[in-house]
Amino acid sequence: MQNHQLELLAPARDVEIGIEAVNHGADAVYIGGPSFGARSSADNSVADIARLAKYAHSYNARIFATLNTILRDDELEPARKLVWQMYDAGVDALIIQDMGLLELDLPPIQLHASTQTDIRTPEKARFLQDVGLSQLVLARELTLEQIAAIREQTSATLEFFIHGALCVAYSGQCYISHAHTGRSANRGDCSQACRLPYQVADTKGRIVAHDKHVLSLKDNNQSDNLEALIDTGIRSFKIEGRYKDMGYVKNITAHYRTLLDDILARRPELARASSGECSFTFTPDPDLNFNRGSTDYFVQGRKLDIGAFDSPKNPGQPIGFVLNVGPDWVEIESDAQLNNGDGLCYYDLQKELVGLAINTAVAVGKLKGGKQRWRVQPNDPIAELKDLRAGVEVNRNRDMNWQRALDKKSSERRIGIWLNLDETADGLALTLTDEEGNTARTETVVAKDVAKDAARAEAGLRESLGKLGTTMFRPLDIALNLRQPWFVPASAINALRRDAVEALEAARRNAFERLPRATPKPATYPEDSLSYLGNVFNSRARDFYAKHGVKLIAAAYESHEEEGEVSLMITKHCVRYSLSLCPKQTIGVTGVHGTVRAEPLSLINGSEKLTLRFDCKACEMHVVGKLKRNVINQRAQEIKTAPIKFFRTRM
Secondary structure: OOOOEEEEEEEEOOHHHHHHHHHOOOOEEEEEOOOOOOOOOOOOOHHHHHHHHHHHHOOOOEEEEEEOOOOOHHHHHHHHHHHHHHHHOOOOEEEEOOHHHHHOOOOOOEEEEOHHHOOOOHHHHHHHHHOOOOEEEOOOOOOHHHHHHHHHOOOOEEEEEEEEOOOOOOOOOEOHHHHHHOOOHHHOOOOOHHHOOEEEEOOOOOEEEEEEOOOOEOEEEOHHHHHHHHHHOEEEEEEOOOOOOHHHHHHHHHHHHHHHHHHHHHOOOOEEOOOOEEEEOOOOOHHHOOOOOEEOOOOOOOOOOOEOOOOOOOOOEEEEEEEEEOOOOEEEEEOOOOOOOOEEEEEOOOOOEEEEEEEEEEEEEEOOOOOEEEEEEEOOOHHHOOOOOOOOEEEEEEOHHHHHHHHOOOEEEEEEEEEEEEEEOOEEEEEEEEOOOOEEEEEEEOOOEOOOOHHHHHHHHHHHHOOOOOOOEEEEEEEEEOOOOOEOOHHHHHHHHHHHHHHHHHHHHHHOOOOOOOOOOOOOOOOOEEOHHHOOOOHHHHHHHHHOOOOEEOOOHHHOOOOOOEEEEEEOOOHHHHOOOOHHHHOOOOOOOOOOOOOOEEEEEOOEEEEEEEEOOOOEEEEEEOOOHHHHHHHHHHHHHOOOOOOOOOO
């Protein structure tokens, strides 16, 4: 991708969603293959990905395949073969985490550094660029200033997450799931311990937060920061969501397509990374999809309100208040149009989110002030709806009318073309030229009769030439380079147009160029040692780092060489800060500053207990714990019964 181009990168759980992502404005789509992707239940066959690539390439959009788990030694050869299959299927780039892949015989496919590579510094970014990675997914926790500093020292394309769920830990630095369940986030199987409720206790055992989801964050939304991100050097704008449904991908892709197009209209020095313009049958609105509330995280600096501590569920949007509760109905005051099948919710007295699915909704009159009174019959018995009472605020987290609109065809993507009709000695020639300068010319032998009504003949020619509705093209201009508006049968013009469109599509396919593989340069890793945080899980990854100057290389956490307490999660999010217990928050406060210390806290969920330690100099939090004995035993049994091999420093 060229530096003046902006790329909107959308997720796809499956090929059909990927096609709609392209239709709704994505310049690139990332999707998982049959294995080794960091979303274990979002796999797709190579044949399906080939179909998606063919469709995307017709718009010069790109397909990036995720191969971003850490690999065991016994998985390296299957992964290598898969890479070749992906390349043959037309995949434009691989998103990778495991540096062992760079030591294998790979096709000349472009490589991108996954967010799992934990790129937070210019030095790390420069190193990954120099060893051959063309696009770098930066850590979500970075500020604008930190991104700009990376840009100053790199020339690779910088990619940044602009929307969707946030991992509370630095990506690639979270091991809680593996420690407690044996399900590794670095292997695409996270159990999401961060979304659980916890008691938070201080060093004296006092509860400072009760049943709060203190590791659960709101969803990322950078709608207001796009231009600032552009100015710092971001060129690929990534939407999270390889588990998300069709409606989410349509809506969020269309939302950011609209915002980026507005910027491009004002900034002629910038351009789209793919072809065509989109039109939508709906008005994109990110608030109408599943979300936990929104935050722009650390882009504009540390903020207090980034957590979804009350619930990791979708709280929806406020629509009104409960008026009355009957034996099998609820009356609600609302200006919104309620529909059968809508999802409502409210907070109970313990601030837990309670869902209420509408079976039927009937408008039963107007209230003073003009608001509508609705009588709603829930799917569940009233008695099961905890703390539902008059005065409770009601949110809607599923709008069936909205959902039905997105279930239908909701977008068209068209490439503008110029049409020129010329005379030949024995007929007509039609030349089509698209926005990228691709050209196709077709000719037909046809009698040209003098038209009785010149104006009508000209109008008929323009109408027949402009019938591009079922194609990917739209007319920008139709030029009739004729001595006079001849009468020509519409069937002849239609056939000429169809042949020309097919020829232009072929010309576009022939002009499509694969992304180049970057040439590696001599490079030294920024550090001379790697702990388990380096995620080295195979011998080729070990060889890679040794080749680049690393002298001490520990095995990945998944190798089970760290059985004692270690940092299972490293996060920029700070529980002390969010609970207003941070020593830095007391600066300038008379009588308080100096009395608050960043002592450890405990997280308790049932029998599980984790320790929170605070690195105030780095302004980071460490969630400390250790491997469960059953996870260790499970691995030992696997080694006995299955042919698995991985990098270990201790035998």
